[in-house]
Amino acid sequence: MTDGVWAAPGRVNLIGEHTDYNDGFVMPFALPHTTVATVARRDDGVLRLHSADVPGDPVELRVADLDPGRRSGSWTDYPAGAVWALADAGHRVGGADIHYESTVPSGAGLSSSAALEVVTALALSDLYELGLDRPGLARLCQRAENLYVGAPTGIMDQTASACCVRGHALHLDTRDLTRRQIPFDLAAHGLELLVVDTRVKHSHSEGEYGRRRAGCEAGAAALGVSALRDVPYDSLDEALGRVEDPEVRRLVRHVVTENARVERVTGHAAAGDFRAIGPVLTEGHASLRDDFAVSCAELDLVVEASVGAGALGARMTGGGFGGSAIVLTEASRSPDVGKAVLDAFADRSLREPRLFTAVPAEGARRLS
Incomplete structure (x- = not known):
């Protein structure tokens, strides 16, 4: 049984490189390429992750056991990190079966990792009625990538995936997350x-x-x-x-x-x-x-x-x-x-x- 399907895009950054972790300005826009998550809620606290793009059986984790010290070094760290960040911030999240399919090229500098984090966090926010706004969701996903995955990235990628608007580039002040949508x-x-x-x-x-x-x-x-x-x-x-x-x-x-x-x-x-x-x-x-x-x-x-x-x-x-x-x-x-x-x-x-x-x-x- 499926409770819903969500999508989060990759992004291309028009200008503003390595400025986001310096509290600077960036100007990305979302791509049509997305990571799609088909999700079913679970009541047993188990997070079951599977990707159509990665060979192998589904990976099962317990939400209560998620910890940056236990990261695996595999693709599952990105969605697991997003769930950990939600729980660590005090949000009551349970388990889920999540199947991913992605058209965002991996390793191409187009934020495939942010798309994976954002689609996971958005799906669980909706399923568990957490009421997170998009900038808040992006912050939690950045925290997941920094602390759980161990990549010292700024806030641009997650904000672009969460907040961009069709037909516009996003001028983002990464200090206060002020956003301006530019046609x-x-x-x-x-x-x-x-x-x-x-x-x-x-x-x-x-x-x-x-x-x-x-x-x-x-x-x-x-x-x-x-x-x-x-x-x-x-x-x-x-x-x-x-x-x-x-x-x-x-x-x-x-x-x-x-x-x-x-x-x-x-x-x-x-x-x-x-x-x-x-x-x-x-x-x-x-x-x-x-x-x-x-x-x-x-x-x-x-x-x-x-x-x-x-x-x-x-x-x-x-x-x-x-x-x-x-x-x-x-x-x-x-x-x-x-x-x-x-x-x-x-x-x-x-x-x-x-x-x-x-x-x-x-x-x-x-x-x-």
Whole structure:
């Protein structure tokens, strides 16, 4: 017997990378790709998890036994963590049979993990009548990923999956979760945003991501601010002069300039000047590549090949070390731009990337 079906999307981040754990600004939108959970409530306190995308039998856990110290290191940590976070926050949740099916590419920097957490938390919130609002649900899912999974991510991915609106990009202030929905209809302006999944896998819970976050915290401490979001763009040069460590200095420069780029892109989008966004994307990629050092050869190749073929701009998206890039292009040039990227990968004997057009979709919701 099924009590309901829920869906939560992955996301693409238009601009604002590695700013969310620095209390900064981001601008994601939800993808049509979703994780769907078919759920039946249980009264015995057992959480039974199964995925159509992962071979093997269902995994059974007891809600009362969930604990970050007992995580398995497998995909089930994400939904188990979401249930743990609900219970740890004092919400009365029981067991459930949950079957998952997902079209969100795993390891592509498109927030497949957040979709899994959010769909689980939303389903149990509805089933057990917890009354959680979407920002609160996103906070609990971030806590699950930080403390249960052990990945030091910010709040963007979960908020995008929970709160995005069809046809809009989400301007999010990650300090106070103030949200502004910006109409984002590229097709009406003759444009497309291509996502290029390089198929190079990454994991946020590995050490490099954590090192960048620790470096940002060291930069904030050196500058006497609670987070790098508090460093004014107009005072960046003076601030950089007060940071001794050259690696930390580069991290600070990226975060401060990236926050400014989010505001520029927001202004262009709000004014309907979508073509002006392109160069800002490319500028952001250079910062992620050179200052934050989270790009890779495949992501750099996407940017180089697409811009060389006439795209308006391109950049890596997501945490980095692999994953996906986004390309803003005239719709009429999209086939040529896509071919240029595929040819560039073939010329270097690299695995063929996956390309698709990104259209802003609906956030998490109940389907039935």
